[in-house]
Amino acid sequence: MQGFRTDELSLNSKMCAFIKKLEFWLKKVQRNSVSVFPTLDKFADDSEIDNLNTICDCIREHLTKLRDELVSYFPSIMNQDRTQDWIQNPFVEDVTSSSGLSDKLTENLIELASDRALELKFQNVTVSQFWLEVKGEYKELSEIAMSALLPFRSTYLCEVSFSAMSLIKTKHRNRLSVQNDLIIAVSDIEPRFDNILAKKQPQVSH
Numbered sequence: 001m002q003g004f005r006t007d008e009l010s011l012n013s014k015m016c017a018f019i020k021k022l023e024f025w026l027k028k029v030q031r032n033s034v035s036v037f038p039t040l041d042k043f044a045d046d047s048e049i050d051n052l053n054t055i056c057d058c059i060r061e062h063l064t065k066l067r068d069e070l071v072s073y074f075p076s077i078m079n080q081d082r083t084q085d086w087i088q089n090p091f092v093e094d095v096t097s098s099s100g101l102s103d104k105l106t107e108n109l110i111e112l113a114s115d116r117a118l119e120l121k122f123q124n125v126t127v128s129q130f131w132l133e134v135k136g137e138y139k140e141l142s143e144i145a146m147s148a149l150l151p152f153r154s155t156y157l158c159e160v161s162f163s164a165m166s167l168i169k170t171k172h173r174n175r176l177s178v179q180n181d182l183i184i185a186v187s188d189i190e191p192r193f194d195n196i197l198a199k200k201q202p203q204v205s206h
Contacts, residue, residue, distance in 0.1 A: 006156070008148060011149060012077060023067065032052060086139055088127060090112055105144075
């Protein structure tokens, strides 16, 4: 759930998958099987414990509470909106059938999905990069996609920035303006040194 360049669509998928795993684990534990927990399963086999049913009851209670808590915290997570699937992969077959787009934009999406060159490009870049690169030709589709991909969905960037600032701005540098240093510390974009140096004049003789 943490890291740079996360988006709502991928995070929803991960959370939905985790809740489904919890439900799968519950079904196994309800049959007094702990095979989904390899370490516990090996320990149970090696030690031949007698109170495995009691342990399964505790696990089942914990998993049930965890699942219910997640579902209450993310009430719509299990009813994923399929109308945005085209953003994550516009080249999936029949993705336009549930896109929820207007007729004009659906036609544009069909054109994009039929472009073999763009499909090859999609395989080599991130989803965000892809939609930025096709903005010139498919502006409206790109804007809709980026409006779903850009919003921050976790506090990861805030936490990283705070940690970086606490390292940069110590009591010995308490009057330091950290804005530029902080940008460099938390950004994952590599500086374009050639462009930077081209704008600077080399040292000349006096």
